[in-house]
Structure formats: structure tokens, C-alpha cells
Amino acid sequence: xxxxxxxxxxxxxxELDAAIAPPDLxxxxxxxxxxxxxxxxxVSLHVKPGTFHALLGENGAGKSTLVKCMMGFYRPDxxxxxxxxxxxxxxxxxxxxxxxxxxxYQHFTSVPAMTVAENLVMSRFDTTTVINWKQEMxxxxxxxxxxxFKLPLETLVGQLAAGEKQKLEILKQLYLHSKILILDEPTSxxxxxxxxxxxxxxxxxxxxxxxxxxxISHKFREVTSFCDEITVLRKxxxxxxxxxxxxxxxxxxxxMMGEKRxxxxxxxxxxxxxxxxLQLHNxxxxxxxxxxxxxxxxxxxxxxxxxxxxGISGNGQRELVEVLAGxxxxxxxxxxxxxxxxxxTRKQINQHRVFVLPExxxxxxxxxxxxxxxxxxxxxxDRPPQAKGPMVLFAAIRQMAEQLIDxxxxxxxxxETPVGNLSxxxxxxxxxxxxxxxxxINLLIAANPCFGLDFAMVDYIHxxxxxxxxxxxxxxxxxxxxDELLKLSDRLIVISGGKFAYESAIAEADFAAISHAMxxx
Amino acid sequence: MATEAIGWLGVPLxxxxxxxxxxxxxxxxxxxxxxxxxxxxxxxxxxGTLLMGAMSAYAISYLGVSQWNMSPAISPWIGVLxxxxxxxxxxxxxxxxxxxxRVNDIxxxxxxxxxxxxxAFFLGKPFIQPQAPQLPSFELGKLLSSSPIVQSAxxxxxxxxxxxxxxxxxxxxxxxxxxxxFIRAVGDSPDAALAMGVSVKKVRMLCIIAGSFLAGIGGAYxxxxxxxxxTERISSGQGLMAVALVIFARWNPIQCLWASLFFGGAQAIGxxxxxxxxxxxxxxxxxxPYVLTLLIMILTCSPKKTLSGAxxxxxxxxx
Numbered sequence: 001x002x003x004x005x006x007x008x009x010x011x012x013x014x015e016l017d018a019a020i021a022p023p024d025l026x027x028x029x030x031x032x033x034x035x036x037x038x039x040x041x042x043v044s045l046h047v048k049p050g051t052f053h054a055l056l057g058e059n060g061a062g063k064s065t066l067v068k069c070m071m072g073f074y075r076p077d078x079x080x081x082x083x084x085x086x087x088x089x090x091x092x093x094x095x096x097x098x099x100x101x102x103x104x105y106q107h108f109t110s111v112p113a114m115t116v117a118e119n120l121v122m123s124r125f126d127t128t129t130v131i132n133w134k135q136e137m138x139x140x141x142x143x144x145x146x147x148x149f150k151l152p153l154e155t156l157v158g159q160l161a162a163g164e165k166q167k168l169e170i171l172k173q174l175y176l177h178s179k180i181l182i183l184d185e186p187t188s189x190x191x192x193x194x195x196x197x198x199x200x201x202x203x204x205x206x207x208x209x210x211x212x213x214x215x216i217s218h219k220f221r222e223v224t225s226f227c228d229e230i231t232v233l234r235k236x237x238x239x240x241x242x243x244x245x246x247x248x249x250x251x252x253x254x255x256m257m258g259e260k261r262x263x264x265x266x267x268x269x270x271x272x273x274x275x276x277x278l279q280l281h282n283x284x285x286x287x288x289x290x291x292x293x294x295x296x297x298x299x300x301x302x303x304x305x306x307x308x309x310x311g312i313s314g315n316g317q318r319e320l321v322e323v324l325a326g327x328x329x330x331x332x333x334x335x336x337x338x339x340x341x342x343x344x345t346r347k348q349i350n351q352h353r354v355f356v357l358p359e360x361x362x363x364x365x366x367x368x369x370x371x372x373x374x375x376x377x378x379x380x381x382d383r384p385p386q387a388k389g390p391m392v393l394f395a396a397i398r399q400m401a402e403q404l405i406d407x408x409x410x411x412x413x414x415x416e417t418p419v420g421n422l423s424x425x426x427x428x429x430x431x432x433x434x435x436x437x438x439x440x441i442n443l444l445i446a447a448n449p450c451f452g453l454d455f456a457m458v459d460y461i462h463x464x465x466x467x468x469x470x471x472x473x474x475x476x477x478x479x480x481x482x483d484e485l486l487k488l489s490d491r492l493i494v495i496s497g498g499k500f501a502y503e504s505a506i507a508e509a510d511f512a513a514i515s516h517a518m519x520x521x
Numbered sequence: 522m523a524t525e526a527i528g529w530l531g532v533p534l535x536x537x538x539x540x541x542x543x544x545x546x547x548x549x550x551x552x553x554x555x556x557x558x559x560x561x562x563x564x565x566x567x568x569g570t571l572l573m574g575a576m577s578a579y580a581i582s583y584l585g586v587s588q589w590n591m592s593p594a595i596s597p598w599i600g601v602l603x604x605x606x607x608x609x610x611x612x613x614x615x616x617x618x619x620x621x622x623r624v625n626d627i628x629x630x631x632x633x634x635x636x637x638x639x640x641a642f643f644l645g646k647p648f649i650q651p652q653a654p655q656l657p658s659f660e661l662g663k664l665l666s667s668s669p670i671v672q673s674a675x676x677x678x679x680x681x682x683x684x685x686x687x688x689x690x691x692x693x694x695x696x697x698x699x700x701x702x703f704i705r706a707v708g709d710s711p712d713a714a715l716a717m718g719v720s721v722k723k724v725r726m727l728c729i730i731a732g733s734f735l736a737g738i739g740g741a742y743x744x745x746x747x748x749x750x751x752t753e754r755i756s757s758g759q760g761l762m763a764v765a766l767v768i769f770a771r772w773n774p775i776q777c778l779w780a781s782l783f784f785g786g787a788q789a790i791g792x793x794x795x796x797x798x799x800x801x802x803x804x805x806x807x808x809x810p811y812v813l814t815l816l817i818m819i820l821t822c823s824p825k826k827t828l829s830g831a832x833x834x835x836x837x838x839x840x
Contacts, residue, residue: 093718109716113709113833114702122702123717131697 022179022212030079039065057233102178112158148201275303277474283333293319306475308489316498353442355435368420373401408433538674539789547781548684549739550763553732560728561708561834565630567736568760569637574740576645578604579751583653593654601741608737616729688778708832771830
């Protein structure tokens with residue numbers, strides 16, 4: 001294939017579309033620094049036409065920076081983007097589109113308050129000011145008829161399920177006639193079966209030679225079943241490339257981490273007593289918009305047990321955790337802790353020793369402008385030894401903070417640094433230190449505790465949660481990561497549409513049935 | 522009072538007349554605010570913009586005739602245009618300030634109210650006494666009735682008609698034009714807009730400036746149509762009420778129109794009752810629009826729900 005899109009006007013692309021194979025895309029020696037931080041250091045990457053290419057690396061390895069440079073969000077300090085053997089400058093997403101490159105982001109980029117049709121039409125890069133809806137709808141219906149997945153055009157995007165939103169993002173790129181799709185962890189919000197469906201349909205397009213794909217993924221299962229080649233980044237540097245057939249999962253993991261490392265085995269102590277700690281009776285709660293999110297949930301968590309709640313985000317998990325953390329009031333039903341009604345007042349929290357690791361810890365569990373020490377003391381500052389009558393003893397707070405910073409290895413310049421200035425992992429460590437350091441914990445509620453953290457940190461948090469369980473703590477673990485739940489839980493529950501759709505002990509858990517329940521059938 | 526000749530019928534007539542006369546400033550300011558808020562920014566400063574508009578329209582209309590030998594038929598229209606331009610100037614300041622990192626819309630808005638009204642009072646001092654030529658009105662009453670009361674009540678300003686037409690036009694703009702969709706995208710999810718290569722900053726800046734232009738026109742209506750003079754108390758908080766009105770109207774231009782008519786009518790309750798001889802509680806009835814504002818705020822606030830229809834990124838602080 002010689003020249004592709006540059007010489008062709010936007011309007012005529014569609015006619016030529018079928019005939020054009022995806023261009024050859026190469027990144028050569030790309031470097032990018034942010035201040036003193038080197039995010040990318042001489043990285044090269046080659047996506048051959050009609051291949052499914054995976055970009056692997058731990059968090060902070062520079063994957064996102066690399067694709068953002070390719071999309072024109074960032075201007076690289078050094079290096080070239082070579083399309084069909086010609087060096088090109090991509091200064092904006094519009095330029096990227098011009099060369100047939102389109103990206104599906106980790107977070108949805110459709111506008112929730114608009115319909116599917118409005119989102120699709122708006123995403124087009126042409127310049128007509130007035131939209132002829134009659135004509136556009138006819139064209140959209142024709143497009144939908146040939147598209148690999150179907151979506152209702154008149155529905156507001158906000159009302160679509162996460163899986164459908166992800167499909168819309170991909171449809172949008174097909175609608176824009178992108179020939180190279182960059183997918184940034186596209187399956188993180190999908191059930192395993194939805195993920196397989198979406199990736200399978202894209203795989204068909206790639207096999208037919210209509211598309212090239214560059215996918216960022218953390219899931220080796222997806223890489224081995226759908227991808228042709230991988231490129232691995234480690235700490236901003238190129239760490240290797242190769243064909244998937246020639247590599248084992250262990251090889252790939254080694255490339256990513258620079259050393260062979262087995263995931264730490266999980267050791268569980270069998271519990272003998274069955275003492276209920278948390279009991280929910282017919283709990284109902286509303287979403288922010290006043291619609292019901294939890295439709296009567298019943299649950300018991302016992303001492304020394306981890307109950308895992310699986311589900312796709314937006315099925316009531318967030319509201320459940322917020323009710324238990326005292327951030328939302330239940331509309332009806334009852335929460336009991338240790339057999340007593342529980343409303344998450346400060347007194348009750350302290351009396352029943354309830355601790356929470358919420359998702360988005362900076363937002364839900366920290367005061368960003370207050371110091372690390374102060375944040376570490378949020379649970380204890382009003383009691384001796386940190387308080388004497390109405391006086392807060394800052395010396396005691398600082399002393400405890402220094403201890404916790406040391407034990408939990410929180411990387412902070414000083415205990416006085418505002419917690420909002422720390423990296424995500426260290427914010428999570430700070431919250432973990434506060435919530436898990438108490439000498440007697442009775443109930444621990446954790447929501448997506450490892451979201452967006454790297455392998456080492458995930459292992460660490462899993463270890464902490466398990467050791468809490470082994471000490472006899474009742475743990476409610478809400479997570480979107482099924483692997484995490486299968487690894488840690490003693491009992492697994494699937495939440496779908498605000499109700500529990502599946503429950504089983506972990507030994508009898510059936511992967512297909514779980515997947516089925518998550519999809520809401 | 523002449524109205525007594527038609528007795529109690531004067532009350533609905535008075536309210537109708539008040540609606541036709543008094544709702545235009547609400548309409549212009551609320552449409553301006555609607556446009557601004559659709560892009561995700563709040564401009565409380567429209568109260569100050571309204572006053573600047575009123576002052577500059579009046580001043581230009583007066584100066585045009587007395588100093589620059591313009592015809593009294595033209596100078597008020599030049600005044601309207603200048604009011605809009607003055608509004609744009611105010612909008613530019615708000616747009617620039619409120620988009621600085623870690624700056625809050627509301628704080629800038631309040632500063633702009635004080636700045637705008639202060640500047641208008643300062644520059645407007647010499648124009649309180651003189652009489653400026655007013656904008657013409659359509660005498661709708663003359664077609665319908667021979668009664669002079671009805672005739673004087675049913676006067677419609679071309680500016681009001683313009684405003685009424687603007688509401689559906691804006692609604693169409695948001696639904697069926699690409700810039701309209703981009704504005705909604707910027708207001709609802711700036712990340713999405715950014716991913717489409719739309720400059721959030723630029724869109725917001727243009728929206729704030731265009732919205733302020735409309736608020737300036739609303740000011741011109743105050744000083745050149747109704748009440749038709751320039752005093753420091755001319756706006757009596759209408760700019761602020763219009764912000765509440767946008768919430769009441771759920772960020773929908775058509776509903777902004779209805780809400781403006783409703784507020785305009787409510788404002789006329791007191792004078793209409795006074796005209797038929799009910800003097801007791803005159804001030805209380807005059808407070809009707811304010812009480813309504815308060816009531817709407819109370820009714821629409823809820824700790825359990827977020828407002829439906831509100832642009833997703835409304836009022837969020839930059840970076």
C-alpha cells in the first residue's frame with residue numbers, strides 16, 4: 001500500500017474505505033519527559049498492517065504516554081512517527097484521524113447526556129455546521145446494519161450499560177473509518193464473556209485485513225488468545241518485542257517486571273467459629289439521581305471470612321459500600337453489626353471497630369489538602385493518646401504517623417506533606433495504614449482496593465487483607481476484578497441490577513455461571 | 522387611577538401587561554446564562570453585566586442625540602448594540618478569570634457583580650438626570666381594543682419579540698448544529714470533548730462572551746424600554762434571579778422562555794393589585810419574584826438527588 005489518506009478528502013474516504021488496507025505504523029526512538037520525570041526513553045514500536053499488537057507494561061511504564069504521543073495529545077521531545085515509511089507529525093487527535101489512527105480510551109469519552117446518534121455524528125471531524133438529522137439518521141441506520149455490534153441510536157448514552165458504552169467507543173472508531181485502532185484497556189469494565197465477544201469481533205476485522213489494532217492490556221488471557229505480537233515497556237524504556245506464539249506468559253511477565261516472579265501463594269487459616277459480624281436485612285438505597293440502586297439486599301459476613309462481591313460497575317456496589325461507610329443513607333432495610341443496628345456514626349464506628357478501604361481513596365477516605373500525618377490520625381485524633389480533653393496533641397499524632405509511614409512504607413517527603421501530593425499507590429498505602437493498623441479490627445469493607453496499582457502493590461494489599469482475615473476479621477470485598485475475588489474470597493456473590501444474582505462458596509464457584517450472572521441474564 | 526374603570530379585570534390585564542413588558546430582561550439574561558452553563562461554566566456576574574448594559578445603552582442613546590447629531594430613531598438601537606458589546610467586554614474578563622487554574626466560578630462571579638455595578642454607577646452618574654430617546658414599541662393593543670387602558674397595557678417591544686424567537690433558535694442550535702453539540706459535550710464531559718479535539722477553554726470562552734452579550738442586551742431593555750430610565754436601582758437583582766431561573770428551567774432554552782414569562786408576571790402582581798386599590802402588603806407582593814426564587818431553590822435542592830438535566834461538569838474547578 002502506498003499513499004493512504006493524506007491526499008484524500010474526508011467525504012470520499014467512505015467509498016475508498018473497503019479497498020484500503022490499514023497503514024503500516026512505526027514509532028522510532030520516541031522520548032518524552034515531564035519536568036524531571038522521564039516518561040519515555042527511546043521507545044520504538046512497529047504495528048504491521050493487519051495485526052493485533054499488544055502493548056504491555058506495569059503501571060507507570062509509559063504505555064499511556066506513548067499512545068498519547070501517537071494520538072497527538074502530547075508532543076514528544078524526540079522521535080518520529082512513521083506511517084507507510086514516511087515520517088509524519090501528529091499534533092492533535094485530528095491529525096491522527098487524518099492518518100487513520102483512532103483511539104478507544106480507558107475511560108468512556110462519549111457524552112452521557114447525549115444520544116448514541118448525537119455522539120456518533122458529533123465525533124466526526126468534518127465541518128458541516130448544521131446537522132440534517134433526517135439524512136444523518138438514515139446514514140447511521142445503514143452503518144448500524146453493517147456494524148459488528150448493534151446499539152439503539154436514540155438512547156441516551158448515560159442509560160447504556162458499561163459494556164454497551166465500550167461497544168459504542170469502538171463503533172465510533174469504525175464510523176470514523178479508523179484503520180488503526182488503539183485500545184487502552186478496553187475490557188476493564190466488561191464481563192469476561194463481553195470482553196471475549198468484543199475482542200473476537202475486532203479480531204475478525206483484523207483477520208480480514210480491514211484493521212490493525214494496538215491494545216494496552218493487563219490481562220495475559222486476552223493477549224494470548226487475541227494478539228499476534230507484543231511490545232513491552234518497562235520504566236519508560238523498551239523492554240522487548242516478539243510474536244505471541246513464541247512466548248509463554250512467564251516470558252511476558254518477566255519482560256514486564258525485569259525478573260521472574262511468581263505471584264505470592266495465598267494461605268488461608270481455616271476458621272472454626274461461625275460468628276456473624278455484618279448483617280444486612282432487605283437493604284434498599286437510591287442512586288444520586290433518585291432511582292433505586294439496591295433492591296433489597298440480604299447478606300451476612302462472618303468472623304474470619306472474606307465475602308467477595310463481583311459485578312460490573314454501576315450495578316449497586318458503589319451505593320452498597322457508601323451505605324456501609326456512612327456516606328449514603330439507606331431508604332429502607334437494616335444494617336446490623338455485632339447484632340446491633342448500625343448507622344456508621346463516629347461512635348458506632350469506634351465501638352464496633354469497622355474499617356473501610358473505599359475506592360478512589362483520595363476522594364472517599366482522605367482530606368487531600370491535609371498532611372499525611374493528619375490523614376493518618378483521622379480515626380484517632382479525638383481520643384487519648386492523641387487528645388487530652390478538647391486538646392489535640394500534635395506530637396503524638398506525628399509520632400504515630402512516623403511509625404506508620406515506616407511500617408507501611410509510605411513514600412512521602414515528610415509527614416507534613418499534603419496527602420493529595422502523593423502518588424496513587426502511596427495514597428492507597430496511607431489509607432491502608434490508617435484502616436489496618438488498629439489493634440483490633442472487627443469488620444473491614446474494601447472496594448476495589450487494588451484498582452490501578454501495580455503488581456507489587458496488589459500483592460501487598462492482598463497479603464494485608466488475608467492476614468486480617470486470618471486474624472478473625474470479617475471482610476466484605478467489593479471488586480470489579482474477578483481474578484482478585486476468586487483468589488481472596490471464601491464466598492462469592494454476584495451483584496447485578498442492585499440484587500444478588502449468584503452466591504456460592506469459592507470451592508464450588510462456577511466461572512460460566514458467574515459470568516452469566518454478571519451480565520444480568 | 523384609570524384602571525379602576527375596568528375594575529377587577531385590571532388585575533389579570535395588569536399581570537399580562539407586566540409579563541409582556543417585564544419578562545424580557547429575565548429572558549435575555551437567562552438565555553445568556555443558559556448558554557454559559559451549557560458549556561459548564563457559571564456566570565453569576567451577569568447582574569453586573571446587566572447594569573453595564575443598561576447604563577451604556579442609555580448613555581449612548583442620550584449622547585447619540587445630544588452630542589453626535591443622530592436621529593432619535595437610530596441612537597437607541599446603537600445603544601442596544603453598545604450594551605451588547607459592553608456585555609462582551611465583561612464576559613471576556615469573566616471568561617479569562619474563571620478559567621485560570623484553581624479559580625472558582627462563583628467567586629469570580631461575585632467579584633464581577635461588584636465590579637460591573639460599581640463601574641456602571643461610576644460611569645452612569647451623569648446620565649441619571651437627562652432623558653434619552655427610547656426604543657419604539659409595537660402597539661398591539663390598538664389592533665385589539667379601543668380602550669386606552671388596554672392599548673397602553675399591550676405594548677410589545679421588538680427586543681422582546683427577538684428574545685422570544687431566540688429561545689427556540691437556541692434550542693435548535695443545541696440540538697442540530699455541530700457547535701451546539703460541542704458546547705453540550707464541553708459542559709457535560711470535557712474529557713470527551715478533548716478527545717474529539719475540541720478546545721474546552723475556547724468553547725467556554727466563546728459561550729461566556731456570547732452569554733454576556735445577551736445579558737448586555739437585557740440591560741439595554743431595562744433602560745430603553747421598561748422601566749425606561751437609568752437609575753442605580755434599575756435591575757433590582759434580576760440578573761441574579763435569572764441564574765436561579767436557568768436551574769428552574771432545567772437548562773432548556775424553551776423552558777427559560779416560560780420561566781421568564783412566569784417571573785415577569787410574578788413581578789407585576791404587586792403593581793397590578795395596587796392599581797385596583799389593594800395597597801396593603803404592596804411590598805409583600807413586590808417581593809413575589811424573590812419569594813418564588815427562594816421557593817424554587819428550596820424545592821429543587823435535595824441531599825439525595827443530583828439535579829436532572831444539569832451539565833455534568835457545571836462549575837467544576839479547573840486543574
